[in-house]
Amino acid sequence: MRPTPQAPRETPAPTPLTWLYVPGDRPEVVAKALHSGADVIVIDLEDAVAPDRKDHALRATAELLSDPLPVPVHVRVNALDGPLAEHEIRTLAPLPALSGLRLPKVQGPADVHRAAGWATVAAEPVPEHVAYAAEPLPEHVPYVAEPVPEHVPYAAEPFPEHVPYAAEPVPERLPYAAEGPVPPAGRALADHPAPVRTPPVRTPPVSTSPGTTATLDPATLAPAAPPAASALPATPALYALLESALGIEHAFAIATAHPALRGIALGEADLCGELGVRDDAGLAWPRSRAVVAARAAGLAPPPQSVHPDVHDLDGLARSCARGRALGFLGRAAIHPRQLPVIEAAYLPSAEEVAAAQEIVRAATAEGGALALPDGRFVDAAVVAAARRVLDLAGRRR
Numbered sequence: 287m288r289p290t291p292q293a294p295r296e297t298p299a300p301t302p303l304t305w306l307y308v309p310g311d312r313p314e315v316v317a318k319a320l321h322s323g324a325d326v327i328v329i330d331l332e333d334a335v336a337p338d339r340k341d342h343a344l345r346a347t348a349e350l351l352s353d354p355l356p357v358p359v360h361v362r363v364n365a366l367d368g369p370l371a372e373h374e375i376r377t378l379a380p381l382p383a384l385s386g387l388r389l390p391k392v393q394g395p396a397d398v399h400r401a402a403g404w405a406t407v408a409a410e411p412v413p414e415h416v417a418y419a420a421e422p423l424p425e426h427v428p429y430v431a432e433p434v435p436e437h438v439p440y441a442a443e444p445f446p447e448h449v450p451y452a453a454e455p456v457p458e459r460l461p462y463a464a465e466g467p468v469p470p471a472g473r474a475l476a477d478h479p480a481p482v483r484t485p486p487v488r489t490p491p492v493s494t495s496p497g498t499t500a501t502l503d504p505a506t507l508a509p510a511a512p513p514a515a516s517a518l519p520a521t522p523a524l525y526a527l528l529e530s531a532l533g534i535e536h537a538f539a540i541a542t543a544h545p546a547l548r549g550i551a552l553g554e555a556d557l558c559g560e561l562g563v564r565d566d567a568g569l570a571w572p573r574s575r576a577v578v579a580a581r582a583a584g585l586a587p588p589p590q591s592v593h594p595d596v597h598d599l600d601g602l603a604r605s606c607a608r609g610r611a612l613g614f615l616g617r618a619a620i621h622p623r624q625l626p627v628i629e630a631a632y633l634p635s636a637e638e639v640a641a642a643q644e645i646v647r648a649a650t651a652e653g654g655a656l657a658l659p660d661g662r663f664v665d666a667a668v669v670a671a672a673r674r675v676l677d678l679a680g681r682r683r
Contacts, residue, residue: 310343529553541583606631
């Protein structure tokens with residue numbers, strides 16, 4: 287009997303070394319960034335976008351993520367405690383080309399759970415033919431639910447026979463006229479960007495449950511039959527940005543807060559402002575804290591925060607060397623010219639590759655703990671580190 291053929295094993299995706307931030311309100315810049323050579327493109331809806339451009343940035347990003355893309359694309363949404371993040375996450379989470387959501391200013395595990403809840407409850411757009419139903423009836427139509435004002439004396443006289451409806455109840459097909467405003471349906475249209483707030487839940491929403499809204503039948507403007515319940519969408523990969531003293535204190539709790547959380551990183555500009563530090567010395571402990579928390583949680587080593595001076599490539603290289611010594615892996619960038627510097631700093635040198643190959647060969651031949659000819663002691667942890675060096679070396683273009 288012939289053995290059943292096994293499916294080929296998937297090659298794991300290489301660990302990203304370069305994360306290029308681009309402003310979400312400039313689609314032409316985003317299009318160029320997709321071919322910049324960065325491992326991950328991060329579309330920024332937060333700091334890089336002016337307040338009056340936020341809606342445009344979200345629409346442009348959603349359109350881009352509706353089709354396959356050549357590289358992974360993440361999106362940094364706005365602050366989770368602000369008015370925009372929920373709508374952004376619900377809009378972007380179901381899109382096929384989204385590879386991850388970067389959550390700014392995460393203070394604790396509750397922020398991660400809140401974002402994960404929003405990501406699994408996507409609101410449906412309001413049909414254009416009932417868009418006005420999301421607004422209350424204007425006050426200038428008092429005749430439906432209010433008595434005729436006293437300053438209209440002819441109201442005491444009987445109405446002519448051709449206007450019988452004034453003395454008759456409102457027809458059943460217009461129940462909303464006497465019952466107050468019709469509840470909003472789905473999320474608002476583009477010209478009404480404020481989203482409908484619904485409780486963040488992690489189970490499929492049922493349109494007939496209390497607190498939810500339903501679409502309206504176009505013939506009667508009465509609530510239509512509820513749609514069939516759909517499968518719960520998968521939570522996209524989440525990445526928490528630690529940008530405050532409280533976020534640093536809760537680093538491990540954040541890193542282990544939710545199965546969808548795939549990484550943490552520092553937001554050093556905001557952190558420096560809160561801590562009142564001016565140089566790298568004041569960030570040494572927060573940086574080490576982030577590295578230790580990520581590794582303790584079983585996550586990949588975090589990437590370094592951005593180097594703000596895009597012309598200082600020598601300073602960038604020196605900063606990357608210090609970051610690599612602390613345990614970071616890769617770095618965020620704000621300009622394509624920074625990418626080759628970051629990659630060169632984090633890829634192993636020829637000497638490091640040769641040493642790693644020697645360790646792996648010796649471990650393969652003998653197994654267990656051993657000593658190399660030059661006196662170096664090798665155990666399982668050393669071998670694992672050597673294999674990581676060789677994996678990184680395989681990324682060289």
